[in-house]
Amino acid sequence: MSEEVTYADLKFQDSSKTENIQEFNKFGRKVYITSKTDMEKLKKLQNFKEELQRNVSLQLMHNMNSSEKIRNLSITLQEIATKLCHELYIKKSEHKCKPCPKRWMWHEDSCYLQLTQWETWQKSDEICSNYNASLLKIKNKSVLNFIKLRNLYHYWLGLSPSKDHTSYKKLDETIISSDWFTRNTNDLNDWIYCGYIHDQYVSYTECTDRKNIICEKLANSVKIESILMSEVPEE
Known part of the structure; x- marks a missing residue:
């Protein structure tokens, strides 16, 4: 229930x-x-x-x-x-x-320093390193045309030293070159050859010879505030 x-x-x-x-x-x-x-x-x-x-x-x-x-x-x-x-x-x-330090030339996204002092290739490479830079490398037509306008004679290039003596070639051919310097090289002797600019050509000589120096490094970004405080150029 x-x-x-x-x-x-x-x-x-x-x-x-x-x-x-x-x-x-x-x-x-x-x-x-x-x-x-x-x-x-x-x-x-x-x-x-x-x-x-x-x-x-x-x-x-x-x-x-x-x-x-x-x-x-x-x-x-x-x-x-x-x-x-x-x-x-x-x-x-x-x-x-x-965006480049004083005395450095500015082109696109890089800075270039031209030094008229005669040094060996190895010493020149060290000097550029002290600027947090490297010896000049020409890897595109824009840089090629920029360098041609400088009319450079006897300036070391950032090409890898070679045991073989290479005959000169046109500067234009360096764009497609695979010989650009990518590694450290110590104790270069008289039997090692390095490339340098001679007007419109690249020539080779013993790395212990002395040539002028041109360094390159990446440019900083342009600071917008520095533009805002500047006078605008006329058309």
Whole structure:
């Protein structure tokens, strides 16, 4: 009789207000039945969570787009500053916006130092290293044309020393050369040959001979603030 009363009581309760009804399953363990009210709360929480995740995703996408725009704008500003600085550099070679040290020539993304002092190839290489630079290497047509305009005679090049004496060749051929110096060389003797510029040609002589020096190194970035404080060149 008691079981029937319990069933009747449960049946006529308002299911929307029932809180955690406990029953026993066939194994004798308690089973908690979540009420309809709790289910609605859970559903609202789940919807809130999904909406929050969508908002976070949208915000992240917005931030990524903003970062990309800022990055592109920075690149554009840097390009404009570099072009403007180059115009100022043409008018005044030691302009404060120049991305190269004093006395160094600026071409594209590199700096060049021309030294009229006669040294062996090895000593010349050491001198350039002291400037955090290397002996001149000509690897593209832009640098080639820039160097040709300098009309250089007897300047060491950053070509690897060789045991074989190579006949002279045109400077243009150095662009495709695989002989550019890439390793340290010590104790060069009279039987090792090094390349040097002689106007429009590359010639070879003993590395212990003495030639002039021209060094190169990577230019710094043009500082935008140095452009903003400069006078804009006329058209």
